[in-house]
Amino acid sequence: MQGIPGGGTHPGLYPVDRRMLLIFSFILAVAFGQMNFTGDQVLRVLARDEKQLSLLRDLEGLKPQKVLLDEEREAMAKSRRLERSTSSFSYSAYHNLEEIYSWTDNFVMEHSDIVSKIQIGNSFENRPILVLKFSTGGPRHPAIWIDTGIHAREWITHATGIWTANKIVSDYGKDPILTDILKAMDIFIELVTNPDGFAFTHSMNRLWRKNKSIRPGTFCIGVDLNRNWKSGFGGNGSNSKPCSETYHGPFPQSEPEVAAIVKFITAHGNFKALISIHSYSQMLMYPYGRSLEPVSNQRELYSLAKDAVKALFEVHRTEYIFGSISTTLYVASGITVDWAYDSGIKYAFSFELRDTGHYGFLLPATQIIPTAQETWMAIRTVMEHTLTHPY
Amino acid sequence: MQPRRPPLPAPGSRPWGPRPAAPLIALLLLLSPVVAAAESESPQDPGQPQDAGLQRRLLQQAARAALHFFNFRAASPSALRVLAQVQNGRAWINPKEGCKVDVVFSTERYNPEEGEGHLGKCSARVFFKNQKPRPAINVTCTRFIEKKKRQQEDYLLYKQMKQLQNPLEIDSIPDNHGHIDASLRPIWDLAFLGSSYVMWEMTTQFSRYYLAQLTSVRQWKTNDDTIDFDYTVLLHELSTQEIIPCRIHLVWYPGKPLKVKYHCQELQTPEEASGTEEGSAVAPTELSNF
Numbered sequence: 001m002q003g004i005p006g007g008g009t010h011p012g013l014y015p016v017d018r019r020m021l022l023i024f025s026f027i028l029a030v031a032f033g034q035m036n037f038t039g040d041q042v043l044r045v046l047a048r049d050e051k052q053l054s055l056l057r058d059l060e061g062l063k064p065q066k067v068l069l070d071e072e073r074e075a076m077a078k079s080r081r082l083e084r085s086t087s088s089f090s091y092s093a094y095h096n097l098e099e100i101y102s103w104t105d106n107f108v109m110e111h112s113d114i115v116s117k118i119q120i121g122n123s124f125e126n127r128p129i130l131v132l133k134f135s136t137g138g139p140r141h142p143a144i145w146i147d148t149g150i151h152a153r154e155w156i157t158h159a160t161g162i163w164t165a166n167k168i169v170s171d172y173g174k175d176p177i178l179t180d181i182l183k184a185m186d187i188f189i190e191l192v193t194n195p196d197g198f199a200f201t202h203s204m205n206r207l208w209r210k211n212k213s214i215r216p217g218t219f220c221i222g223v224d225l226n227r228n229w230k231s232g233f234g235g236n237g238s239n240s241k242p243c244s245e246t247y248h249g250p251f252p253q254s255e256p257e258v259a260a261i262v263k264f265i266t267a268h269g270n271f272k273a274l275i276s277i278h279s280y281s282q283m284l285m286y287p288y289g290r291s292l293e294p295v296s297n298q299r300e301l302y303s304l305a306k307d308a309v310k311a312l313f314e315v316h317r318t319e320y321i322f323g324s325i326s327t328t329l330y331v332a333s334g335i336t337v338d339w340a341y342d343s344g345i346k347y348a349f350s351f352e353l354r355d356t357g358h359y360g361f362l363l364p365a366t367q368i369i370p371t372a373q374e375t376w377m378a379i380r381t382v383m384e385h386t387l388t389h390p391y
Numbered sequence: 392m393q394p395r396r397p398p399l400p401a402p403g404s405r406p407w408g409p410r411p412a413a414p415l416i417a418l419l420l421l422l423s424p425v426v427a428a429a430e431s432e433s434p435q436d437p438g439q440p441q442d443a444g445l446q447r448r449l450l451q452q453a454a455r456a457a458l459h460f461f462n463f464r465a466a467s468p469s470a471l472r473v474l475a476q477v478q479n480g481r482a483w484i485n486p487k488e489g490c491k492v493d494v495v496f497s498t499e500r501y502n503p504e505e506g507e508g509h510l511g512k513c514s515a516r517v518f519f520k521n522q523k524p525r526p527a528i529n530v531t532c533t534r535f536i537e538k539k540k541r542q543q544e545d546y547l548l549y550k551q552m553k554q555l556q557n558p559l560e561i562d563s564i565p566d567n568h569g570h571i572d573a574s575l576r577p578i579w580d581l582a583f584l585g586s587s588y589v590m591w592e593m594t595t596q597f598s599r600y601y602l603a604q605l606t607s608v609r610q611w612k613t614n615d616d617t618i619d620f621d622y623t624v625l626l627h628e629l630s631t632q633e634i635i636p637c638r639i640h641l642v643w644y645p646g647k648p649l650k651v652k653y654h655c656q657e658l659q660t661p662e663e664a665s666g667t668e669e670g671s672a673v674a675p676t677e678l679s680n681f
Contacts, residue, residue, distance in 0.1 A: 327444025364569035
């Protein structure tokens with residue numbers, strides 16, 4: 001207890017100065033604010049004439065008492081949960097991991113007829129790795145895989161993935177092409193392929209790319225998840241130095257985030273298309289990344305990419321270039337789409353979304369929906385082709 | 392040590408095997424990846440590898456380098472240009488010396504105003520020296536902003552900068568969501584101008600730089616009326632995906648050449664890139680028309 005300025009004491013009384021009084025009053029006010037309304041009621045009163053109305057107005061003038069029934073409180077709590085439903089989620093803003101995972105739960109709940117959530121593993125820092133499954137039922141439908149966010153800083157990709165998921169459920173039953181696709185095939189979307197890295201871009205380093213794995217012998221953290229696949233692993237366009245942004249890791253699939261996908265897709269055994277979404281550069285590409293060697297169905301993929309890019313262009317006149325990864329972007333080894341192709345997935349594509357360098361990774365949120373809208377048309381083109389060319 | 396660039400294909404080799412017969416060349420050209428709107432033509436130079444994709448990349452590299460240099464030389468933050476389309480060009484690759492590229496390309500304004508669809512046109516000769524920075528550049532561009540308008544806008548920007556609170560307390564531009572406040576736009580434009588010098592010097596036939604973010608900025612008081620500005624940028628290099636922090640110090644006055652000093656940290660290699668350009672030592676007007 002502080003001493004009082006001015007000295008003097010009264011025997012038997014505890015001296016209190018003005019500041020202490022204020023603090024005590026505040027505490028009391030807070031304590032009394034937490035009132036118990038058990039057993040109270042809400043009544044609706046209808047005025048029949050002017051006299052009754054006037055009486056009600058007088059009552060209104062009195063200090064209002066919040067009176068709640070148990071059920072009322074229950075309803076309020078419920079509405080608070082619904083406020084966090086997908087209808088209040090902003091698709092034109094960037095979200096953090098908790099918000100995305102929360103949206104995922106709401107989304108699955110609201111569209112449980114065709115959407116379910118699967119946990120395919122855990123990240124290095126033990127976060128759940130989640131995949132959304134869109135299915136109209138039927139055993140072992142051929143499937144399409146879409147992943148976003150394999151590189152943490154590419155925020156536009158997660159945002160596009162979320163919008164796309166919502167687009168699928170919105171257009172199912174309305175868009176005949178999508179409806180046909182979903183009747184025959186399942187779609188899997190992994191929104192946050194690199195949850196640890198993504199969390200890190202929110203907390204510490206907006207431009208982080210890799211995952212957050214640590215290993216003895218180096219201070220540097222993380223492996224480039226798009227160099228860790230078992231296809232030309234360790235070749236040109238990947239780096240053996242742990243501090244490098246394209247560090248491929250100690251061996252193929254060393255990273256849990258990659259291993260989880262490999263395990264899932266392999267066990268499923270019936271994936272027919274894989275689309276891996278990145279940013280930025282405005283490109284649509286097919287294998288190989290590891291070499292200039294063309295894939296056996298290069299002509300078909302070229303033609304399909306051309307159609308997809310055209311469909312994309314027609315939305316907002318955004319120009320994409322297309323071709324194989326090695327000739328369009330650069331040589332890169334151990335990448336997702338090379339692995340997918342080598343595993344028998346004939347239609348393996350990699351997107352680099354907007355823009356071409358003006359904002360780069362820091363694409364303004366105002367561009368999320370236009371980007372997602374145009375990208376959807378390209379994805380839909382690829383899915384349609386996969387549907388009409390079964391193998 | 393892992394090579395940081397994709398190796399050039401051996402002379403005479405092609406992705407589809409030895410030199411194909413004439414009737415197949417047409418088919419090959421059809422199969423080459425193309426730009427959605429304009430195709431880059433590169434005449435076949437016998438004895439040199441001509442993979443269409445590599446050609447296109449080289450022409451783009453040259454166009455970008457030329458534009459960084461052009462922007463620096465123009466020293467006009469309100470008239471910054473970005474690459475719109477590579478239209479045509481050719482490249483000569485000499486594995487010992489480097490490569491020489493002639494390229495014609497269109498540009499657009501970095502900050503396009505509403506309804507503005509101007510496409511300026513530039514032609515450049517760029518010489519990338521093997522293993523050495525500072526590609527030699529000769530570039531001319533057509534004017535697309537009236538000189539008087541440009542001067543007015545530069546002066547307006549200058550006044551906005553002068554009126555900014557000192558010390559500036561800024562986290563980063565853009566913020567993590569890509570947003571740049573209108574009041575901070577002049578800072579960003581000036582930073583981009585200064586970064587152009589850095590990016591020009593560092594661009595090679597393989598490495599390509601972009602300005603990712605401005606992470607700190609400090610404006611110094613000066614005895615004269617110049618803008619004296621110290622800042623840190625994060626450059627993104629595409630082929631290695633590295634983020635390179637650079638400290639840049641620039642001095643600017645509307646209509647005067649830009650003076651830049653910088654120091655970049657290359658995390659992977661022990662070398663660090665740094666440089667100085669005393670703009671007044673270089674005559675700005677003879678190489679560019681605007």
